[in-house]
Amino acid sequence: MKAPSHILQTIADGLDLIANRWTLSILQAAFQGCCRFDDFLSQTGISRATLSRRLEELTHHKILIKTPSDHPRRFLYVFSERGLELLNASLLARELEAAWSGQAPRPLKHTSCGHAFKAKLICQHCKEELHDKDITWQQLAHGRDELQELNQLQALSINGQGKRPRESAVFKNSTGDNKQSIVANIIGDRWCLLIIIANLLKVERFDDFLKLLNIAPSTLNARLKLFQEQGLMVKQQYQDNPPRFNYQLSKKGLMAGRFISELRQWILAGDEQGKAIGSQLIHKTCGASLQQQLVCGHCNETPQSEQLFSK
Ligand SMILES: [Zn+2]
Numbered sequence: 494m495k496a497p498s499h500i501l502q503t504i505a506d507g508l509d510l511i512a513n514r515w516t517l518s519i520l521q522a523a524f525q526g527c528c529r530f531d532d533f534l535s536q537t538g539i540s541r542a543t544l545s546r547r548l549e550e551l552t553h554h555k556i557l558i559k560t561p562s563d564h565p566r567r568f569l570y571v572f573s574e575r576g577l578e579l580l581n582a583s584l585l586a587r588e589l590e591a592a593w594s595g596q597a598p599r600p601l602k603h604t605s606c607g608h609a610f611k612a613k614l615i616c617q618h619c620k621e622e623l624h625d626k627d628i629t630w631q632q633l634a635h636g637r638d639e640l641q642e643l644n645q646l647q648a649l650s651i652n653g654q655g656k657r658p659r660e661s662a663v664f665k666n667s668t669g670d671n672k673q674s675i676v677a678n679i680i681g682d683r684w685c686l687l688i689i690i691a692n693l694l695k696v697e698r699f700d701d702f703l704k705l706l707n708i709a710p711s712t713l714n715a716r717l718k719l720f721q722e723q724g725l726m727v728k729q730q731y732q733d734n735p736p737r738f739n740y741q742l743s744k745k746g747l748m749a750g751r752f753i754s755e756l757r758q759w760i761l762a763g764d765e766q767g768k769a770i771g772s773q774l775i776h777k778t779c780g781a782s783l784q785q786q787l788v789c790g791h792c793n794e795t796p797q798s799e800q801l802f803s804k
């Protein structure tokens with residue numbers, strides 16, 4: 494089933510709201526227990542003005558709720574029910590961070606089974622564990638529908654106009670230090686995110702990225718170089734004269750797909766029409782439209798936020 498343009502716009506808006514480096518950092522901090530402005534400030538290293546703006550935005554979209562604290566002029570920011578549903582995305586971001594940075598995160602304990610928590614993704618339909626290679630991104634099951642994908646990607650890049658990060662913004666935050674995670678820096682960079690999505694949709698050639706994303710060659714080059722440096726993409730020559738290359742996410746890079754599809758699932762679940770349409774991704778192994786489910790690798794139960802504690 495094709496997604497109407499309303500849905501594509503909803504996905505683009507949702508990604509715009511969540512998948513930026515500031516909001517990703519704020520949400521990670523909130524899941525680690527931050528709820529005061531000053532705690533967010535020290536935990537994320539985001540500038541005061543940006544933090545304030547992003548918290549207002551999350552409050553406006555009812556992901557966080559701003560409530561009075563015991564101090565007359567200070568507020569607490571706590572998750573709404575809808576915000577709490579970002580837990581799975583947050584756990585996947587944590588896993589992605591570990592894989593991409595090579596540093597193990599602080600272990601979490603799943604209190605309901607008593608074991609160390611390790612996230613496992615299963616297909617809600619067949620209950621089998623999901624592997625990144627077994628997910629078919631939109632439309633590919635019945636041939637490429639470039640027009641639809643083009644629309645979707647362009648909606649996202651059009652949304653981002655005016656807010657596009659400067660070239661130098663990759664891997665730096667507004668204060669110039671590097672407190673933020675590699676995931677926030679890469680998924681939170683609009684161009685990096687678009688390139689990853691395009692690649693998941695099997696756009697692999699330099700010229701196709703240019704055409705589809707409406708991106709400047711130097712910007713594209715810089716991002717592709719970054720992906721290779723981080724071991725997230727591999728470059729392969731497919732033509733000798735003149736030399737032409739294609740780019741593919743590595744095994745490590747492909748892991749971004751689980752996070753992005755989780756976010757997409759969360760966005761669609763918040764929209765009546767989106768709910769009816771489903772994810773439009775397909776689990777190759779069973780052929781069902783993909784609804785991914787995150788469970789504890791030990792007990793196979795879906796964890797609740799109050800059952801997860803840092804050890
Ligand atoms: Zn399945």
Ligand SMILES: [Zn+2]
Nearest residue numbers: 603606789792
């Ligand atoms: Zn468990």
